[in-house]
Amino acid sequence: MDEWGSKVARTPLHASAAYNLVDDLGRELAEGYDVNDADETGFTPLHSACFQCSYDAAKVLLEAGASAGLQDKWGNTPLSYVVKNDENSLRMVTLLVEYGADPTIENNYGHSPLSNSKRMQGTEHLVPVLESAAARKTG
Numbered sequence: 001m002d003e004w005g006s007k008v009a010r011t012p013l014h015a016s017a018a019y020n021l022v023d024d025l026g027r028e029l030a031e032g033y034d035v036n037d038a039d040e041t042g043f044t045p046l047h048s049a050c051f052q053c054s055y056d057a058a059k060v061l062l063e064a065g066a067s068a069g070l071q072d073k074w075g076n077t078p079l080s081y082v083v084k085n086d087e088n089s090l091r092m093v094t095l096l097v098e099y100g101a102d103p104t105i106e107n108n109y110g111h112s113p114l115s116n117s118k119r120m121q122g123t124e125h126l127v128p129v130l131e132s133a134a135a136r137k138t139g
Contacts, residue, residue: 011037013045020054035066042072050078053088058095068101075107083113085122093126097133104134
């Protein structure tokens with residue numbers, strides 16, 4: 001169930017990604033689980049890894065072909081979930097932009113990872129990386 005009480009069907013990849021269980025991820029990917037399989041809310045295993053700042057899991061998923069640009073039902077990409085005041089945020093942001101994450105994609109509320117990094121307290125250190133990635137996307 002999600003935070004509103006709705007049933008949410010997730011694959012084992014979602015849990016392994018959230019808890020940074022890279023050995024389990026490898027096995028599940030070898031068993032044929034879809035790296036981009038989304039639940040009813042559009043949350044993919046990469047969203048799960050990013051929500052928990054599970055760097056190693058995110059890297060495994062990206063190397064296996066996970067899309068860094070998929071949006072959930074709120075319009076958030078995996079990158080949206082790592083723009084926060086957290087010691088692992090810079091590492092996660094850097095990884096995602098290396099795999100093509102677009103920091104200018106807006107969610108349903110008109111906020112992008114780049115705009116959030118500029119307005120949220122404690123995320124100023126992410127702005128240069130996100131601005132550089134945005135310039136590469138437009139340039």
